[in-house]
Amino acid sequence: MLERFSCRTDSSSTTRGAGRAKRSRAKCLWTGVLEGMGVRVQPRGPVHLQGQKEPSVTRCAGFLLPTSMKKAEMGRFSISPDEDSSSYSSNSDFNYSYPTKQAALKSHYADVDPENQNFLLESNLGKKKYETDFHPGTTSFGMSVFNLSNAIVGSGILGLSYAMANTGIALFIILLTFVSIFSLYSVHLLLKTANEGGSLLYEQLGHKAFGMVGKLAASGSITMQNVGAMSSYLFIVKYELPLVIQALMNIEDTTGLWYLNGDYLVLLVSLVLILPLSLLRNLGYLGYTSGLSLLCMMFFLIVVICKKFQISCPAEIAFLINETVNSTLAQPTAFVPDVAFNMTEGDSCQPHYFIFNSQTVYAVPILTFSFVCHPAVLPIYEELKGRSRRRMMNVSKISFFAMFLMYLLAALFGYLTFYEHVESELLHTYSSVMGADILLLVVRLAVLVAVTLTVPVVIFPIRSSITHLLCATKDFSWWRHSIITMSILAFTNLLVIFVPTIRDIFGFIGASAAAMLIFILPSAFYIKLVKKEPMKSVQKIGALFFLLSGVVVMTGSMTLIVLDWVHNASGGGH
Incomplete structure (x- = not known):
């Protein structure tokens, strides 16, 4: 079942009433985008029992999304890396990422057959599915030129x-x-x-x-x-x-x-x-x-x-x-x-x-x-x-x-x-x-x-x-x-x-x-x-x-x- 979330920008705020949630949703510029993609925006905040914490949420372009939502979905809302930004931030480059020749040798792929550990620059031929986890680069500019x-x-x-x-x-x-x-x-x-x-x-x-x-x-x-x-x-x-x-x-x-x-x-x-x-x-x-x-x-x-x-x-x-x-x-x-x-x-x-x-x-x-x-x-x-x-x-x-x-x-x-x-x-x-x-x-x-x-x-x-x-x-x-x-x-x-x-x-x-x-x-x-x-x-x-x-x-x-x-x-x- 889809978790509820509200169209709001402050995760520390208290649960809103139904009327205020409707007004907030009406003012939100991204609601149409979310609903067009099949994401249901609730007219009210999540219901909590006494003593329970508010569900964990993640900020994304002015919204609070459940942390269980995949980063691949977040990539739809985030700034595309092809916008030629000169710097890198975790909010702006959640593009699809694949293991590189260095990463393939690390413990994350320790259980993979060595023949499939395509550590060479020209040899990343064997990946059968996408890796959507964020992978920051580690190679310097000068070494990349080399x-x-x-x-x-x-x-x-x-x-x-x-x-x-x-x-x-x-x-x-x-x-x-x-x-x-x-x-x-x-x-x-x-x-x-x-x-x-x-x-x-x-x-x-x-x-x-x-x-x-x-x-x-x-x-x-x-x-x-x-x-x-x-x-x-x-x-x-x-x-x-x-x-x-x-x-x-x-x-x-x-x-x-x-x-x-x-x-x-x-x-x-x-x-x-x-x-x-x-x-x-x-x-x-x-x-x-x-x-x-x-x-x-x-x-x-x-x-x-x-x-x-x-x-x-x-x-x-x-x-x-x-x-x-x-x-x-x-x-x-x-x-x-x-x-x-x-x-x-x-x-x-x-x-x-x-x-x-x-x-x-x-x-x-x-x-x-x-x-x-x-x-x-x-x-x-x-x-x-x-x-x-x-x-x-x-x-x-x-x-x-x-x-x-x-x-x-x-x-x-x-x-x-x-x-x-x-x-x-x-x-x-x-x-x-x-x-x-x-x-x-x-x-x-x-x-x-x-x-x-x-x-x-x-x-x-x-x-x-x-x-x-x-x-x-x-x-x-x-x-x-x-x-x-x-x-x-x-x-x-x-x-x-x-x-x-x-x-x-x-x-x-x-x-x-x-x-x-x-x-x-x-x-x-x-x-x-x-x-x-x-x-x-x-x-x-x-x-x-x-x-x-x-x-x-x-x-x-x-x-x-x-x-x-x-x-x-x-x-x-x-």
């Missing part, structure tokens, strides 16, 4: 110099600027949709917007993005580990040596190191290795800038690259099929500002792949101390601007070092010219350790998503757990072995999953879930154009990439 920057940066930075070599400096800067601005606008749409939709999970927003189809689209895009990230990490192992072994063992003649074959080495690393770590039910400390990746990439950027002033641009640089690759690698065409060596001496060492060729089509997908962080935005938002949409947007602006500068510097100095001879993986290009350089060897070792420890972290959300889609109601099984893990790792290894270059991974994933996560899904969710703005409003029209531009980018890039594959296959170059 976390989001860490979510943005990845192996994509290794391919940016190649993108600049096939677009020119000016066109690359234009594309980089637009992609970063569009990605930031996408974060704005995502945060506003999360507040309106009452969910801090990407997949749940998809389910709220379009049912199971939306959930599958979001989950599939995130899974594809993670598979692409895994493939790029293993490609780095395939590229760099043979060179590290060769430098450490001081091997000159590499003919017929299996332990310098990238395919064998990536299989060995996957079986000996990655698989045992991936089979753990709770990855624990490995969740923090992503921070190591950011530090390694910053170290990599410093080395790229320094090496620009140590490496000249001789006319025979193309000959050196061809000779080094063909003499040191067991599969030369698997590493640099995309480097053109028909430049003249004047062209080889001159920067170009606008370039259009068959490889230019890969520039936008590589850039979109490099800026994908959107599945991590909502968990970081939930953990932000003093949570508000304006505060989170400030975090995003700083993070995106920092990554914009980092990407621009890495691409620019890498391009100005090798010009048109940049390979699709920049770090490998240095070995073609400098050989066994100690500083580059340290960079390679650091990057190899970081990516090897990051692969199990990326496998975790993929496995969790597959488990909850196929076996959500079943108890944990080591057999199922192991089979799913080995299947994911085997599929990724096949991609790395048979896909010719890391450029193809960047291009395909950037044109498909990354375009979905940045352009299409956030704008579609915004249009569907944000009800308070009419379809003819500037915001909705902008989101619609953003969605259409995402469709154009995805279909156009995919079409041109497939045509390039067909052309290379028919010409024997791919």
Whole structure:
């Protein structure tokens, strides 16, 4: 039975008479709102027996509501967090809240299967019901900037110099600027949709917007993005580990040596190191290795800038690259099929500002792949101390601007070092010219350790998503757990072995999953879930154009990439 409550503002007042209660209710501006929502407002106060205390009530927008009323109902009356308040109060942000990666490890979820303790930023895939309890954020502004920057940066930075070599400096800067601005606008749409939709999970927003189809689209895009990230990490192992072994063992003649074959080495690393770590039910400390990746990439950027002033641009640089690759690698065409060596001496060492060729089509997908962080935005938002949409947007602006500068510097100095001879993986290009350089060897070792420890972290959300889609109601099984893990790792290894270059991974994933996560899904969710703005409003029209531009980018890039594959296959170059 619905508890009685009066339309009054003072919980310490005595019980009112029937007539006075009617007058108070008539003057109350919120009575119609309450009755329209099915809440019955009594014309008199609660009846008490002598000696009884007045029922416990909670103040809410001028009303005294029973404390037994759920906070989810209070959220209907409270101030929405999307009002861009710069501070946080308990009365103004009772939005739907979900456990974060830190909260999932605490005692509140101690009885949950470790496989379901989705402590990673990208792995909150398994929640089946809403958590309506208020959860204040605990992460500082500065640490949130670091976390989001860490979510943005990845192996994509290794391919940016190649993108600049096939677009020119000016066109690359234009594309980089637009992609970063569009990605930031996408974060704005995502945060506003999360507040309106009452969910801090990407997949749940998809389910709220379009049912199971939306959930599958979001989950599939995130899974594809993670598979692409895994493939790029293993490609780095395939590229760099043979060179590290060769430098450490001081091997000159590499003919017929299996332990310098990238395919064998990536299989060995996957079986000996990655698989045992991936089979753990709770990855624990490995969740923090992503921070190591950011530090390694910053170290990599410093080395790229320094090496620009140590490496000249001789006319025979193309000959050196061809000779080094063909003499040191067991599969030369698997590493640099995309480097053109028909430049003249004047062209080889001159920067170009606008370039259009068959490889230019890969520039936008590589850039979109490099800026994908959107599945991590909502968990970081939930953990932000003093949570508000304006505060989170400030975090995003700083993070995106920092990554914009980092990407621009890495691409620019890498391009100005090798010009048109940049390979699709920049770090490998240095070995073609400098050989066994100690500083580059340290960079390679650091990057190899970081990516090897990051692969199990990326496998975790993929496995969790597959488990909850196929076996959500079943108890944990080591057999199922192991089979799913080995299947994911085997599929990724096949991609790395048979896909010719890391450029193809960047291009395909950037044109498909990354375009979905940045352009299409956030704008579609915004249009569907944000009800308070009419379809003819500037915001909705902008989101619609953003969605259409995402469709154009995805279909156009995919079409041109497939045509390039067909052309290379028919010409024997791919």
